[in-house]
Amino acid sequence: MxxxxxxxxxxxxxxxxxxxxxxxxxxxxxRIKGGEKQSIGGPVHTVEPEFSTGExxxxxxxxxxPSLRAGWQELVEESRAAAAKGDSDTAxxxxxxxEAQAPQQAAALAEVAVQLEKCSAPARALKLWERIHQFxxxxxxxxxxxxxxxxxxxxKATEDRSSDVLAGTKGAPLxxxxxxxxxxxxxxxxxxxxxxxxxxxxxxxLQIEVRDVSVQVQFFDQVNGRTLERTNAAIxxxxxxxxxxxxxxSVETLEVDYxxxxxxxxxxxxxxxxxxxxxxxxxxxxxxxxxxPRLGQQYPPARLLSRDAAP
Numbered sequence: 001m002x003x004x005x006x007x008x009x010x011x012x013x014x015x016x017x018x019x020x021x022x023x024x025x026x027x028x029x030x031r032i033k034g035g036e037k038q039s040i041g042g043p044v045h046t047v048e049p050e051f052s053t054g055e056x057x058x059x060x061x062x063x064x065x066p067s068l069r070a071g072w073q074e075l076v077e078e079s080r081a082a083a084a085k086g087d088s089d090t091a092x093x094x095x096x097x098x099e100a101q102a103p104q105q106a107a108a109l110a111e112v113a114v115q116l117e118k119c120s121a122p123a124r125a126l127k128l129w130e131r132i133h134q135f136x137x138x139x140x141x142x143x144x145x146x147x148x149x150x151x152x153x154x155x156k157a158t159e160d161r162s163s164d165v166l167a168g169t170k171g172a173p174l175x176x177x178x179x180x181x182x183x184x185x186x187x188x189x190x191x192x193x194x195x196x197x198x199x200x201x202x203x204x205x206l207q208i209e210v211r212d213v214s215v216q217v218q219f220f221d222q223v224n225g226r227t228l229e230r231t232n233a234a235i236x237x238x239x240x241x242x243x244x245x246x247x248x249x250s251v252e253t254l255e256v257d258y259x260x261x262x263x264x265x266x267x268x269x270x271x272x273x274x275x276x277x278x279x280x281x282x283x284x285x286x287x288x289x290x291x292x293p294r295l296g297q298q299y300p301p302a303r304l305l306s307r308d309a310a311p
Contacts, residue, residue: 072101072108076115083119091119099128106132106142113149126150136226150294173206174213174279175287177251184257191260192233192272198254200279202246210245214280214305217256220295221270228273228298234259280305 075098083091095116102108113128132139132146139146177199187193200215202208219231240253260272278288278301285303290296 070101072098072103072112075101076111079115079119083115088119092116092121092124095119095121096124106135106139106146110142110145134226151292172281172286173202173204173208174200174246174281175203176277176279176289177201179277179289179291190271191262193259194257196256196258196275196277197240198256198277199251200246200254202250208246208281212282214283215254215277216280216301216305217254217275217277218299219258219275220273220299222273224269225271229270231258231272232261232270233272234261276301 075094079091079094079098082088082094095112099109099112102112109128109132113125113132116122116125116128129146129149132142133150135143137143179199180197182195182197184193184195196217198215198217200213217235217237219233219235220228221231221233223229234257236257236259238255240255244252246252258272261270274291274295276288276290276295276299279286283305285301285305288296288301290299
């Protein structure tokens with residue numbers, strides 16, 4: 001290149017680079033989100049990079065990914081699927097496995113119990129509801145649910161059992177009519193005072209031998225909100241009319257007075273819970289009633305009355 005043209009070419013190259021640099025500088029501010037133009041020598045601001053507003057797969061589950069479930073819950077789901085296909089045996093077997101794996105928590109046991117009922121396994125469900133009920137008030141709503149379920153399930157069981165008793169005593173001369181409770185003055189939820197009316201009805205034309213009739217009523221209290229025990233209340237009974245012979249009328253009514261004790265020995269708090277009533281003729285059980293019905297399952301009356309136990 002001729003010597004006279006060296007300087008102009010060099011200046012042209014420098015000018016080109018300067019133009020490119022100025023162009024880049026003019027673009028840079030638009031990439032700084034919320035940034036400000038700074039003069040040379042001014043404070044330096046950190047430029048924060050822009051991120052996508054979409055969910056990050058590093059911290060969010062992937063779309064359609066299965067949620068984590070405990071083994072017993074998976075078994076319950078499999079049981080539901082088997083029941084939907086009509087395979088009850090498999091459904092119940094899976095629920096038995098789920099019961100073995102479920103934690104000893106009211107919520108878990110209740111879920112298994114509900115599914116057992118749907119699979120027509122009320123006896124298995126009843127046992128689970130009884131376990132939940134034993135947790136007491138600490139089980140919260142599951143305690144109330146267990147109490148209601150027990151009454152419903154055991155009412156049916158008691159009804160079936162009563163049917164069996166009556167079937168075995170076809171033509172029995174006596175049976176119960178509807179038992180009723182009448183609250184007395186001074187009665188309260190904490191300290192019950194009431195009269196239980198127990199109507200005993202003659203069921204046929206057979207003349208009743210009064211000395212062979214025995215009516216039993218057992219009362220139960222809930223102790224400290226957890227366990228059931230025979231009552232320590234004062235109990236008195238009398239027949240509503242005399243003579244008691246089922247001759248002039250077909251129904252004779254036994255009146256049983258329950259008077260809750262006031263004392264609380266050894267920090268023991270008792271509340272009335274229920275009763276089991278039974279009627280015998282010639283030492284043979286003819287009929288039985290319980291309130292709540294599950295008491296009749298927990299404390300069933302004997303089929304044959306021992307003379308030692310007869311009043």
